[in-house]
Amino acid sequence: MLDKSVAVTFVNALLETAVDKGILDQVENDLGLVSAAIVEYEDLKKMFMHPSITHKEKKDTIKTVFGESVSGLMLNFLYLLVDRRREQILELIPDVYGQVVDEKKGVIRAKVQSTIPIVGERLESLKDSLKKLTGKIVEVEVVENPQILGGLIVEVGNKMIDGSVVNRLRNLRSKLMEIRAS
Numbered sequence: 181m182l183d184k185s186v187a188v189t190f191v192n193a194l195l196e197t198a199v200d201k202g203i204l205d206q207v208e209n210d211l212g213l214v215s216a217a218i219v220e221y222e223d224l225k226k227m228f229m230h231p232s233i234t235h236k237e238k239k240d241t242i243k244t245v246f247g248e249s250v251s252g253l254m255l256n257f258l259y260l261l262v263d264r265r266r267e268q269i270l271e272l273i274p275d276v277y278g279q280v281v282d283e284k285k286g287v288i289r290a291k292v293q294s295t296i297p298i299v300g301e302r303l304e305s306l307k308d309s310l311k312k313l314t315g316k317i318v319e320v321e322v323v324e325n326p327q328i329l330g331g332l333i334v335e336v337g338n339k340m341i342d343g344s345v346v347n348r349l350r351n352l353r354s355k356l357m358e359i360r361a362s
């Protein structure tokens with residue numbers, strides 16, 4: 181299995197080149213198209229991963245499938261992956277490209293768990309607070325979770341803020357058990 185960081189490196193290089201050439205939006209669309217094709221057509225993914233299919237056959241397939249639909253830069257990127265025997269990166273592109281594009285645009289994704297829906301002004305207020313905390317534009321996904329009893333659990337990147345009632349009760353119980361043991 182290929183390390184995801186290798187895919188991030190390749191996609192970052194692609195997007196930097198796209199910025200230099202002034203075709204970032206086109207390449208983002210190309211990545212979306214390639215990602216969708218890889219997810220939707222399992223046989224295409226298997227063909228890229230198959231060791232007995234030659235580089236030329238893989239490149240011919242890339243040209244046939246994507247040639248008219250994507251930029252020359254994207255075609256060259258796909259050819260490079262084949263030449264460097266990094267076809268496995270194609271499998272990771274659907275996960276990686278959104279993350280890399282968001283990073284370039286200064287956007288970060290947050291997952292918020294709440295017992296009630298968060299909409300309207302409350303959602304905007306939460307986004308503003310998270311923007312002040314992270315310094316980035318925050319896209320929020322709200323998930324209703326009645327098991328937390330109240331409060332919020334916020335996950336941003338690899339950080340989690342647990343302000344749930346169930347967590348507070350757990351902490352209170354732990355402190356009471358410590359006092360009792362003393």
